[in-house]
Amino acid sequence: MIHLGKYYPPSPGGIEGHTQSLARAQAALGADVRVVVVNHRARDGHDATFEKWTRTPWAEDADGQVRITRVGRLANVAKLDVAPGLSGLLNDLARNPPDVWHLHAPNITMMLAVLRCRWLAPLVITHHSDIVRQKLLKHFVRPLEVALYRRAARILPTSGSYVDGSDLLQQFANKLTPVPLGMDLSPFQTPSAAARACAERFRERFRGPVWLCVGRLIYYKGLHVALEALKRVPGTLVVIGTGPLGAELNRKAQELGVADRVVWYGHASADELVGAYLASAALWFPSVARSEGFGLVQVEAMAAGCPVINTAVPASGVAWVARHEQESLTVPVSDSAALAAAANRLLTEAGLKDRLVAAARMRAAAEFDWLVMGRRCLAVYGEVAGRV
Structure with missing residues (x-):
C-alpha cells in the first residue's frame, strides 16, 4: 500500500507520528509499504515547516522496511505546501498501482493532488480531524473533502466519538469504520x-x-x-x-x-x-x-x-x-x-x-498498540481491495 501523508518524522506532529507508526506496523506484519509526503526539511537539514518561502528538495530514504518519498516544495502559502511535482509522482505510481492508497486528512496539498489523479483507487482515508477554527479555509476546503470522500472506499475516523460532531463524516455514515490510532508502546x-x-x-x-x-x-x-x-x-x-x-x-x-x-x-x-x-x-x-x-x-x-x-x-x-x-x-x-x-x-x-x-x-x-492498529487497517484493506 501507499500512504499519502503530510510530512514524516523527524517532523513532529500527531498525523506525522501516526503515519510512521502505521507504516512501520504494517511493514512488521509483512506488508509492502511506501509513504509519499512533502519534505519539511530545507537543504541544510533544518525544519522549514512554518517558513513560507523556504524551498525544500526532493528526497528518497527509508525507515526500516518502509520506503519514503519526500516531495520538494516551492513555498508554504496559507498552510498549503506548493509542491507542483506531487501530481506527476502519483500519476507515475498509478501505472503500477498498490493494492490500496491510504490518505491521511486533513491535508489540502495531498487532497488536491489525489483529486487530480482520478484513477487512484481503492482509496482509504483516515480522518484525523475536521477543519475547525479556520472558517474561510473550511468553506474553501469542504467541496474538496466531499468530492474526495465520495471516492473513498472506506473512511476511518479515529474514534466513534468524533463522528458525533462532524457533519462531514455524517454524510458518509455507510463508509465509516472507526480505527483508533496506535503506536509502538x-x-x-x-x-x-x-x-x-x-x-x-x-x-x-x-x-x-x-x-x-x-x-x-x-x-x-x-x-x-x-x-x-x-x-x-x-x-x-x-x-x-x-x-x-x-x-x-x-x-x-x-x-x-x-x-x-x-x-x-x-x-x-x-x-x-x-x-x-x-x-x-x-x-x-x-x-x-x-x-x-x-x-x-x-x-x-x-x-x-x-x-x-x-x-x-x-x-x-x-x-x-x-x-x-x-x-x-x-x-x-x-x-x-x-x-x-x-x-x-x-x-x-x-x-x-x-x-x-x-x-x-x-x-x-x-x-492503542501499533500492531493492533496495523491489523485493524489491514483488515479494512482486505475488504476494499478489488472493489474499485
Whole structure:
C-alpha cells in the first residue's frame, strides 16, 4: 500500500507520528509499504515547516522496511505546501498501482493532488480531524473533502466519538469504520537505560513536581490554559514542542508571573521524551477545540505510567482515549482552575495516581498498540481491495 501523508518524522506532529507508526506496523506484519509526503526539511537539514518561502528538495530514504518519498516544495502559502511535482509522482505510481492508497486528512496539498489523479483507487482515508477554527479555509476546503470522500472506499475516523460532531463524516455514515490510532508502546512500557538516565536529569534539573505538556505550540493545544493553571499549583511546567505561538506564550507566562517556573524545552529526543514522562507528575493535555481529534501523546503517557489530565472537548476523541476517573482526570475546556484542582488531587489524594496509571497501562496495550492498529487497517484493506 501507499500512504499519502503530510510530512514524516523527524517532523513532529500527531498525523506525522501516526503515519510512521502505521507504516512501520504494517511493514512488521509483512506488508509492502511506501509513504509519499512533502519534505519539511530545507537543504541544510533544518525544519522549514512554518517558513513560507523556504524551498525544500526532493528526497528518497527509508525507515526500516518502509520506503519514503519526500516531495520538494516551492513555498508554504496559507498552510498549503506548493509542491507542483506531487501530481506527476502519483500519476507515475498509478501505472503500477498498490493494492490500496491510504490518505491521511486533513491535508489540502495531498487532497488536491489525489483529486487530480482520478484513477487512484481503492482509496482509504483516515480522518484525523475536521477543519475547525479556520472558517474561510473550511468553506474553501469542504467541496474538496466531499468530492474526495465520495471516492473513498472506506473512511476511518479515529474514534466513534468524533463522528458525533462532524457533519462531514455524517454524510458518509455507510463508509465509516472507526480505527483508533496506535503506536509502538515498547519504548514507553520498557524504558531504555538512556531514557531512565534522562528522567533522572529531569528530576535533578527541574523543581518538582514536574508538569508536562507535549505538542506543537498552536492554538488548539490550549497551552495558555496550562500557564494559567500553573499559578495555582507548585512545581515546574515543562513544554516539549515548537510552533508559531512560542513568543506569544512566553509573553503570557511573563504576564502571569510564572515565567520562572516554565521551561520551553523545544525539541526532545526519543529518550528525552520518555524520560520526561517518567519524571513528571502528570501530562497536562488542555486542548480547547475539535482540531484535537484524538491526542496520541496521551497514549505515550499512559504507556509510560504518567497520569493524564485532559479536557472534555465536545465531540472529540480526547476524553475517550483516557476516560475520566478510569485512566485520567478530565476537566472542562478552558477551565484553568479545574485543571489546577485535578493536578492538586494527584498530589494529595491517596491511591489516585496508582489507580489511574494501572488502568491506563492496560488500556494502552489493549487498544492503542501499533500492531493492533496495523491489523485493524489491514483488515479494512482486505475488504476494499478489488472493489474499485
